[in-house]
Amino acid sequence: MIIEKKRVETNERRGNILFTGRLRVIQRLKSDNKFSLSIGCKETRFADINIDIDVTVKPDIVADARFLPFRRCFQQVLFTDVIEHLPKGSELLALQEIQRVLIPGGELIFSTPHDIPLYTFLDLARYVITHRHYKVKDIQRLLESSGFDIKWIFTAGGLWTLLANLWYYLITFPFKKIFHFNLPYSHPCISHHDEKNYYTISKYGYTIFAKAFAK
Numbered sequence: 001m002i003i004e005k006k007r008v009e010t011n012e013r014r015g016n017i018l019f020t021g022r023l024r025v026i027q028r029l030k031s032d033n034k035f036s037l038s039i040g041c042k043e044t045r046f047a048d049i050n051i052d053i054d055v056t057v058k059p060d061i062v063a064d065a066r067f068l069p070f071r072r073c074f075q076q077v078l079f080t081d082v083i084e085h086l087p088k089g090s091e092l093l094a095l096q097e098i099q100r101v102l103i104p105g106g107e108l109i110f111s112t113p114h115d116i117p118l119y120t121f122l123d124l125a126r127y128v129i130t131h132r133h134y135k136v137k138d139i140q141r142l143l144e145s146s147g148f149d150i151k152w153i154f155t156a157g158g159l160w161t162l163l164a165n166l167w168y169y170l171i172t173f174p175f176k177k178i179f180h181f182n183l184p185y186s187h188p189c190i191s192h193h194d195e196k197n198y199y200t201i202s203k204y205g206y207t208i209f210a211k212a213f214a215k
Helices: 021-029 091-101 117-121 136-145 159-179 188-197
Strands: 012-014 017-019 036-039 049-052 074-080 102-113 148-156 207-214
Touching: 021 074, 021 102, 021 188, 021 207, 074 091, 091 102, 091 136, 102 136, 136 148, 136 207, 159 188
Parallel strands: 036 049, 036 074, 074 102
Antiparallel strands: 012 017, 102 207, 148 207
């Protein structure tokens, strides 16, 4: 799996959605013209059916990733930056549910934070809410145990992603909660470098990405 190293169009649109950084990688991994389901649709509302357990984000269907209200009908499922929010120990159940609702050969697009000590320690979200990081080998094991053949698994992003997240939790989020004032997720300079981080694969990337197929 190769992510283009040269400068390419960084912003991709579908409707009014702007894809950059992590979401741009996901958009490039997914296949078009496949009947698709997105689980956890706050940021990734780019599937035919978008579900979330949080009714406030206005999903198409309110549902839990561990108990999907579908039969085997989807050609593609997007499960991006959701597994780390599930109750610990329920990851395999959620992936088995996804495998159950995919047709044979259907594809899973997956992402989650990478367990690098610096990233994990400075992830402020994990001290407040359920937010875990995973090692690549653990994700590989979970995918294979739940009935998937892995085509690609790699990491991208980096220190600028960490800085962007710190900016959000220390500046943007407090301003929003206290003053009801919306700021950008991070400083434009940090966002620019964060975007560039996602152009190449890195052993110490901030995000694990995977593309796998249901057996």
